[in-house]
Amino acid sequence: MTEADSQYFRRAIRLAMKGRGSVEPNPSVGCVIVKDGRVIGEGFTQPFGGPHAEPTALANCTESPAGATAYLTMEPCCHTNKKTPPCVPRLIQAKIARVVVGCVDPNPDVNGKGIVMLRDAGILVDRAEGDLELESRQLIAPFIARTVHHRPYITLKWAQTADGKIASPGGARLQISNHAATRAVHQLRSRCDAIVVGVNTVITDDPLLTARDVATSHPLRRMILDSRLRTPPSAKLATEGVDLFYTEDGFLNGLDRIKQLLPTGVNLCIAPSHPDGRVSIAKWVLDKSLSDVTHLLVEPGPTLARSFFDAGAADRVWVIRSPRKLDTPDAPNAAALPSRYVQTGEINLDGDLLSECLDTESDLFFAPAKSADFMLAEQGQ
Numbered sequence: 001m002t003e004a005d006s007q008y009f010r011r012a013i014r015l016a017m018k019g020r021g022s023v024e025p026n027p028s029v030g031c032v033i034v035k036d037g038r039v040i041g042e043g044f045t046q047p048f049g050g051p052h053a054e055p056t057a058l059a060n061c062t063e064s065p066a067g068a069t070a071y072l073t074m075e076p077c078c079h080t081n082k083k084t085p086p087c088v089p090r091l092i093q094a095k096i097a098r099v100v101v102g103c104v105d106p107n108p109d110v111n112g113k114g115i116v117m118l119r120d121a122g123i124l125v126d127r128a129e130g131d132l133e134l135e136s137r138q139l140i141a142p143f144i145a146r147t148v149h150h151r152p153y154i155t156l157k158w159a160q161t162a163d164g165k166i167a168s169p170g171g172a173r174l175q176i177s178n179h180a181a182t183r184a185v186h187q188l189r190s191r192c193d194a195i196v197v198g199v200n201t202v203i204t205d206d207p208l209l210t211a212r213d214v215a216t217s218h219p220l221r222r223m224i225l226d227s228r229l230r231t232p233p234s235a236k237l238a239t240e241g242v243d244l245f246y247t248e249d250g251f252l253n254g255l256d257r258i259k260q261l262l263p264t265g266v267n268l269c270i271a272p273s274h275p276d277g278r279v280s281i282a283k284w285v286l287d288k289s290l291s292d293v294t295h296l297l298v299e300p301g302p303t304l305a306r307s308f309f310d311a312g313a314a315d316r317v318w319v320i321r322s323p324r325k326l327d328t329p330d331a332p333n334a335a336a337l338p339s340r341y342v343q344t345g346e347i348n349l350d351g352d353l354l355s356e357c358l359d360t361e362s363d364l365f366f367a368p369a370k371s372a373d374f375m376l377a378e379q380g381q
């Protein structure tokens with residue numbers, strides 16, 4: 001790959017990021033078509049069910065793509081058991097001469113077959129190397145999570161004061177983030193499929209967990225982990241059709257609460273138990289009740305955060321740090337971030353600092369590079 005190849009490829013990565021939040025459970029892919037040293041067409045995966053990046057870029061070409069090079073962040077698809085026609089025949093018909101591919105499609109229906117078909121048709125296929133290949137995999141980490149590991153990609157997010165506090169003394173709710181940081185959180189919520197909190201947060205904060213004042217392309221499934229059915233029937237989430245996950249032991253102890261909760265519209269779901277009696281995070285994330293979730297956002301108190309860390313189930317952590325101190329030693333502290341996390345970047349949001357850290361031991365860690373969501377947050381999106 002030449003320096004020019006790398007630059008066009010990076011352009012394809014940036015394009016792919018624009019699909020985040022609207023294409024899932026599909027991967028977001030970017031495609032840049034270059035002829036005689038000029039970009040003649042480009043595109044990215046359209047919202048779920050819409051055209052993939054390749055036909056979008058071909059349709060946008062300002063001149064014939066015959067003889068051109070297509071830079072693709074992921075191998076083009078070749079299978080037919082899906083909503084849209086396969087992309088490999090489109091590239092062949094368009095007489096593309098060379099394709100530079102970022103990563104192989106982890107979908108077992110493709111997984112290298114698209115590359116073989118291109119080569120069989122006489123198209124030169126080069127693979128992106130080094131960081132570029134790893135970054136193209138990082139880009140589709142949520143898709144890899146679902147397709148290969150049968151679980152969602154998981155982000156933990158919380159806000160803390162300059163002295164590491166996450167609530168007022170006694171746990172009462174504390175508004176820590178400023179307007180700009182809150183907006184970044186709502187934008188992140190709008191790109192996730194589901195959001196979960198622990199029951200203590202429901203009791204103290206009574207949150208709604210919606211994505212407010214931002215564009216949304218799909219509904220956000222809201223969930224509570226509440227082993228022993230302690231959610232108050234008057235909680236806002238209870239009347240919003242929340243999915244409440246409890247354990248078998250909790251059921252036995254909470255029959256009265258079930259009677260009170262059922263008329264509110266709560267969707268009661270049984271979850272696998274950990275030996276400590278709480279929901280087993282390691283088993284729950286693999287549970288079939290989450291099979292429609294590609295990207296799960298966890299907004300934990302320190303207790304739930306520690307359980308996700310212990311289960312090795314937090315692929316990414318976003319922390320908002322306010323410059324303000326609480327100066328009250330008895331207020332609860334944020335969970336400590338395990339040392340295996342690496343920071344990819346930091347954004348100053350009108351004084352609040354938003355940092356992103358990735359779990360280097362996660363199956364879904366490929367490169368210490370900023371995620372698509374984080375790059376979008378940098379751009380105020």
Ligand SMILES: NC(=O)c1ccc[n+]([C@@H]2O[C@H](COP(=O)([O-])OP(=O)(O)OC[C@H]3O[C@@H](n4cnc5c(N)ncnc54)[C@H](OP(=O)(O)O)[C@@H]3O)[C@@H](O)[C@H]2O)c1
Nearest residue numbers: 158159167171198199200201227279300301302303304307
């Ligand atoms: N600053 C922020 O960004 C932020 C965000 C969220 C919350 N908060 C604050 O955090 C405080 C609440 O935090 P918290 O640590 O007490 O509670 P939490 O993390 O909100 O919820 C923990 C509770 O969830 C239930 N749970 C079910 N399965 C679990 C599992 N596997 N691991 C851990 N918990 C599980 C447990 O209750 P059962 O055993 O009864 O099921 C547990 O006590 C509040 O003051 C809230 O305002 C701050």
